[in-house]
Amino acid sequence: MSAQAVLSFEGVWKQFTVHRSEAPTLHAALVHPFRHWRQRTRFWALRNVHLDLSAGDMIGVVGPNGAGKSTLLRLAGGIGRPSSGRVRRRGTLGSMLSLGESFEPTLTGRENALTSAILAGYTRRQALARLPEIVAFSELEEFFDEPLRTYSSGMTLRLAFAVASTVQPDILLVDEVMAVGDLPFQRRCLDRMHELQESGVAVLLASHDLDQVESVCGRAIWLDHGRIRAEGAADHVCGSYREAMRVETERRSPLSVERAPSTEPLRRGENRFGTLEVEIAAVRVLPEAVPQARASGSSPIRVEIDLEPHVPVESPIVGVSLHRVGDGVKILDVSTAGDGVELGTLHAPTTVILMFDRLDADAGSYRLDIGVYERDWRYGYDYHWQAYSLEVLGTAGATFGPPRRWEVR
Template sequence: MPPVIRFMNVSKRYNLGLTRTSLPSVVSQWAKQALRGGNAADRKYHWALKDVSFELERGQSLALVGPNGAGKSTILKLLAKITNPTSGKVEVQGQLSALIELGAGFHPDLTGRENIFLNGTILGLTYRDIQKRYDEIVAFSEIEEFIDTPVKRYSSGMTVRLGFAVASCIEPDILLVDEVLAVGDASFRQKCIERIKTLLNNGTSLIFVSHDMGLVRSVCERAIYIEHGQVQNTGTSGEIIDIYNQVLDRRRIEKMSRGDDSADDVEGGVEVTKVEVLDVNGNPVREIYGDEPLEVRVKYTAYKDLGKSNAIVLIYRSDGLPCANMRSYLDGYPMTIERGEGGYSVKLDPLQLFGGTYYAITWIMNADDSDGIAYGASEWFEVRNRVPGREAHIAVYEPRRTWMQRQPITANHAGALAKDRGNDA
């Protein structure tokens, strides 16, 4: 079976001086340049992609990993035919659905209901096909109450919900997803992950762009590390995530070696580089029992001395429910952050959470614990039950406890107690 996507030696160049791309605008700007005496050699170009090649088979998932400006979104726009390559060839076989930009394909003055039909029509569905899927789309988006409200009044989270619902519920041959899931809440992200996995099992192919390496690892088998418009490495998602993290670590070290000026590049002067969830032996947790110890360990790089600081660690359930809130400030644990690499951790012994899917986040806080400076999140982990009846939908956690029982005082007990008191006298 031929690949559903073939990217063959594709390059994409943008003219940095070209502010508009309609024919009259292009002619006008070229004319102005000619009158100023400029020539083609004076033009500034940016190569968003250079000689990029890859293929994607039916039912496969591929992540594009790299920093901002690497060319990831350009690849998606070429696949979606939003723009054309400067050179090379792009082949797409099958129906393609793209969730590339927040609100893309929606008209702000139309209601959610009207935009479902508009977006479905753009994606090539007939009115009858959209009607068949309408209830499923609305149910998945969870915004039924606002479906007849103009989209311009939607929050960014509501727009993402509706956009993903339309893009995924039509069951496309190819699904493109770019960063927009970062806008949704934790429960909806988990719902989207499950939906993507279902589509993959049914034969949909996926190209996924995200800076959340936990999401990448969850939904993608393979990955490409791209930077400066060129492919740096290809491999399994785990291999590419490790390579990319090593690159980021080297750059942090280089930034540190440049001196205090590097602090200006990072808001707050500190960044969280890793949030790990570990077992009693210090190994990363994928699954753990609720009666076992667990440690949330945070690593950070500070580009300047921050002095007195605080930290928050929270554990969230997959439906977005906050299940644990630990603050160094309230626990009377003083922290000081100095320039360099450092870390902190909090141990829960035992964990005590009921079975379910969870993740941890952290905030580095300022001296009076009033403002967050840097944020980080762990990958998802699963809590298992040793006995039935401790599922996440029943309760949140199981506290340590001691049971006691007082027996009622019967007539016989009362007589015996009185006799004992008489003997004591």
């Protein structure tokens, strides 16, 4: 561990064992009646990882699902131990991972925040003094004394980030902080991370949002099958990762294809990309114009996505993002994987429905990106770039993240 490093991975390997039950045929069961039909498979989640994080560093971690990002952050946060190698830390730790696991659903937001601050090393009096700052940042005043089990995932995220970033850690570990939440909340999170970085806090941020990593991180690492495939300046690493995804998608793409129905013209190589093993056959945004959400009322939105698989695919991911017309700012980026929704094996036409109880966005014109991706985000089956319109009518409005739910039919 170097003299400047506050977090160090020294040749870290991490292995997991997966148990799978194998259903025997009747013949096999009769021939081998005492055989154990439970298979055990080992795989390496991390392979010989070397990484130093110094005070004031902000390092992004990118890579597809299953690359080892969450395992890296969990080991950095002291959750689990490496199979080989060593993880060293200096100073206090603020981790959204460990907070999420230590939150107690039956306790209120206030009680969870107080307990987490005490576990971080504060006295009870010091922890109580931090509560006003935590509740102000999270904007959960109306819900702070409600049980955590009544919180949405976005509300829990707000509380976790507020606690982790308020206890003045030496190291802050953040996993997909921008996957949920409205644009003002995202900005507050980014501003808070920059403040902590300028004060000497080291930040390790795992994210699928490459634009975000490029904009906030000076350095980045690209994990692939547990190994560091690239390390260096964030723009260089993210650019290399993007190019690898583009090459893989292009390699798998057919030479020609009939255009799927759409409300907007789709042109291969311009605003439509993918292998088309699964096609987005139709998208319906209902309604296409909504009044701006207010604290006193809601403006629900429904996005229906018809998928047509040409071959069976296992556990594809559907993603939806929303960009503001004019400056292109991304105000929303959600996916079935990020929200814990499993599509299973897709072998027949399927409709995936995303429902927002309200959309916290300024009045104006917006465009939606909609895509269906391979289960580990390694390439896209069908991706429609800014092909669908949404109008938000009104003036400046609410700032609270949109409650939402998914359905697969």
